Amino acid sequence: MFAPGTESLVKQAREIQEEELQRFYGRISKHLLSNKEVAVEVVDSLQRLHLIVSATKYARTLPPDLIKKLQTLLRSLSCPEQFQILSSAILRESLPLSLHTLSTELSQDSRALSYMASVVLSQAGNKEDLLPLCQHLLKFLESRQPEVQVPKHTLPILSKIFSFSPKILSEDQVNVVSRKLADWLRYASVHQGASMSSGGFFTSPRIRQPAPMTEVDGAVAGDFFTVLCVGQSYTEDQWMNMYTFSMMKNWLLTYDTEGTSNAESAQLKRTQVIQTSHQDDRSEVDSSVMSMVSATSSSSRLLPPKERLREKAFEYCHRLIEQSDRKALKRTDAELQKACLVESVAIMDIICNEDASYVYRAFPCIKALYGRLSPDLAFARALLPIAQFYLNHSETAAVDSEAVFYQVFTRFPAELFNEPMLAFEFVHFCLHNVSVLQEKVVIYRHSFPNLLKFLAWNSPGLISEYVELLPSLLAPETAIELLHSLLDLPCLAAALDLQHRSSCYPALDRAVWDQQGSKITASLDAFRQPSYRGLFLYILRPEAGTGDTIDRLSTLHEALEGMVESPRVVRCAQIVPVLLHIYFNTVTQMADEKLLNQLLLVLLERSSLLFNIKNFSTEVQRVFSTHLQTLCKLHPPLIVDQYKELLEFVSTTTSIYSKENFYTHAVWVIGEYLSVSYDPRCTVELITSFFEGIEAVLFEITQVRQSSSPPCYSPRLLTVLMTALAKLASRSQDLIPRASLLLSKMRSFARSGPVAVYFSEEDTEEIITRAHELINLLKLPNVAQFVLAPSTHGDSPRWHRDTNAGLPQRMRAISGLLHNHSNFLPA
Known part of the structure; x- marks a missing residue:
């Protein structure tokens, strides 16, 4: 450190x-x-x-x-x-x-x-x-x-004070400060501060005549002083002018929240609107600060202090917007112009929120400013306050804002994803307006492929913001595509990295490419090959609606294999499980039966189709396991609706070795919810099909041969498979003999050499005890059905796992009684 x-x-x-x-x-x-x-x-x-x-x-x-x-x-x-x-x-x-x-x-x-x-x-x-x-x-x-x-530092200190305690100022004191701020904003000197000259060797020092302030392009400042006026030295009132502007936004947000104070001032405001209405009609072409000031200067002096400050602040911001159109001679002045644009539009937005009559005066100026700045992405951060202004006031002024938001949500993330300050401000813009964006901006919910680019590139700094933002991006029509996008977030990070590298390193400069490392070079080659173009275009798409996912996802993973160790990709993979929890917790509150079925299919499909990053598949499958239970508990008929896919999944032993945790939960939900009490479509044939699939898997993984290797699965999987078999057999009593026969072989399996070496003594005893209890239960089919399939109307559908209930004692008692009169275990 x-x-x-x-x-x-x-x-x-x-x-x-x-x-x-x-x-x-x-x-x-x-x-x-x-x-x-x-x-x-x-x-x-x-x-x-x-x-x-x-x-x-x-x-x-x-x-x-x-x-x-x-x-x-x-x-x-x-x-x-x-x-x-x-x-x-x-x-x-x-x-x-x-x-x-x-x-x-x-x-x-x-x-x-x-x-x-x-x-x-x-x-x-x-x-x-x-x-x-x-x-x-x-x-x-x-x-x-x-x-x-x-004193020069009065305003900065005062700003800190009322930020800490807004109620510290009385109404009279607020009016006093507002009056002073209005004067400093509007009536600061337009001449530079006095500077001393030596006057030569033989003459005494003399004071030069104050030179006029200049604009950023070198022209003489023709109107009142602002922060964009340039000079060699500044007078005290000019410093107070600059301090006033710096605190104006905070002051208006804190104390200018009451609107017009009386009928007389409201009438004055209406008069101003009438006086300036003819100018507004042509302001896109020839509007100027002078025309507006001349129309309002006489009436503004009659306004109460708060409204007078509002008027002067509006004039000041209008002049700053005019000054920002000048070509700055210095780079620092050009950056200052951008900062002043951001602040000016934000202040005008606050003023219009408090007094709607300003909207009609402000919109021509804001609209012209947008037309000037929108082609140049260097002004992207200045365009965000303009978008905020349109969001707040376009309906009042009857102005179409679709083009503004289309540019903001398509071009900014796609082309400026590597700008961290813009990413931060953009995400906070979305958070601040989330309810309005959901309701009024159609493109918002369809722009999540673009919004996720900011997260993919800047994942550590934006994770908390996206945890809050993600629920607002969910819509029933795009929920599945959003789930695929979250799972492909590391791929997106890798693709953005390759896109950025490709733009920085010319294709002909092979020496520079080779410095990136052989693996990254291979991925860069793939990024520029036409055969992969469609894959990268999809993963880098600007908006939703082109398809939930792609068929050649495994091919994309191979093309990006060289990026799996990239720090940006690894960090991005670490935040995916967090976002998946947020996603599932939100989508289950809004999903209908159709969407739930689609979600289940995605879980089955994507559990084996994830980017090959260390621990990524394990963490994602753990999330899948948790929410598979939630989905099936919320809508148990999912098991019957998707029985073909589930049956194929649980009947394949390869699923155990690559995704044991998810496979275990899939078997558990089948044993728990495949019952006529949950779905009348659950027939004997369907139960038998699942029974035979699970039976085959359990039989295969418990075969002990002399040359067999130690088991590559946990004892937990065995106990879940055994319990699921017993549950299904209790619902179709013709299957009980087959279940009992397979369960009876568990003792010899657990005591065999390879298994005994791999499993601990406690694990072995757990397997044998579970098989023993299940066989005893199946000897009494009616009791087994009661114990293994509790009522759906109970407070807890898993009584047999509740140690505070009496049911486990009954199970042990029945097991003990039957054990005294049985010899079902092999010698």
Whole structure:
């Protein structure tokens, strides 16, 4: 985790003895009282102290006099800023708390106040702890004296405070802050801050005339100041403008939730809409900030503070969107343009949520912005807030949003799956709007092949989000295809990896390909071969509806064999069982009889058709086993509906060696639910067919030959096979002699040489005891039917496994009585 040198220092800080620590505290106290000549030693000592107090998860208690000196240092206006930074960091990590001491003597200096506030905010436990700091900041904002300069860090600190405790501000205080924010947003200076010039060698320094702010393309800024205005230096009100914009979204979400406050302001708003309606009709072609501002500037001053702030924020965001169309001269300014677009559209969305009249003013601008950005995927992250805007307001404005969501759900995951920030924001966009997307966006549920690409590429960081998102992707018409897609998720990860490598390495540059390793090179070759093109096109398909799965899935697994050890593919395989549990828990709540039958067929088919990754098949089959029981318990007629497939599956001994756990559960559900009490279609012929299939398997795996190898299965499988045979025989009494004959051979099998070596003594006794009890039960067919086939109306259909019930005692009693008068076991 740490470099060796760093780890050694942290270890020393954690293990320092108390006596040495007290001496160190004393040296620091002396240094803090000394002159500035030892400033280097003071900094070194404070850095060491910060390491000591932050190296452990428990706060260290510092001497009161040292705490007091650090607090004094923090308040000082003359000490170097580095001292204040270190003092603040130490006080945040140590005891006793400095919260109440600092809150009573807050500094008027902007820099000192910011460091004191960081300590107060880190140690505050409730609203009352923050109240003194909040009141101190509000005094600056409430002051009407022009000579009172608002500290630059007031707004960031205030933003932290109301994020921690939104109810800390009263309604009057909210109005005061809203009024100030509106002024800073709209009326900041459009000239650069004053800069000093030396004036040459023989002349005294002179102050240059303030130059105008410029746009990102170098043109002179023609309208009011925004964060996209560029200059060499900034005035205080310009800094407040930038701080205001940075906290605007959080402020509106916290305090602008009441809509219009009275009928008069509502009438003013309607007037504004009428005034701007003619402009909106042609705004896609010639809209500008100036036209909107001129229509609203006179009426906005009559609005209450909250609504006035809303109006100014809307104008500000509109101007930022206009500025983002300029060609930036610097790369950093281009990135800033994208960030401002994201924030601006999000703020406009919040404003429109609170006041629907803004929707008609905003939509032409947003629509034009989408048309400009949509061809360029470099603006993908900026298009997500636009999609959010369409999702929230397209119905109000009667605007078709299908094209927007089609691009978002098809192009973004398909082409930008390797962008981690976009993946995170995209998935959270889906989570935030999941109910609306399900209801209004048709393509959402059909886009899961694309959405799973984000998970396949970024699986560790997105697993918790997809656990929450997966149920919303389930629909009856695509449930089977989604199940296949989840099972093929490691294949998708491998295919995406190959697609990414193939785009990075030219086909002719064979030397670069060979550096990937022989196995990966073989998979890269397969990815570019036309014969495999259809397979890769299917696994990389953008939306559902082209088929549940493909016939040549095993061929795809062979083509991807070189990727089975890829870390991305292995991590992806590890999350599949988790998603499968979520899938089955959800689908069983909505599935009808037809879908349940399809699910059972998929379990039987895919139990042997999985990507060959270490432990992947075992984990998936364990999930299949659990939910096979759930499906059959939910709808027992599944056994009869799919008897051909189930019979073929349980009659094949190869199923035991490759998927024993799933095979064991399949046999158990047949023995449990193949009964006329669950389905009147269950005939004697059907019971006999399953009996003969299980009988043949049990007979084959229990044959003991001199050259036979030890059994490759567990004793649990034998006991389940024996119990299933007994259950079926109890329902068709003509089969009882055959079942008893086969069960009677279990003793000799369990005591044979190869079996005795492989199984423990406890396992052997369990097999013999189970065979013994089942034979005794079958001697009394009516009792066997009662014991092995409990009533479907009971609270628990598995009484014979309930140790708290009296039935196991009855079974042992019957077994004991019969044992005294029988000699059915071979000598």
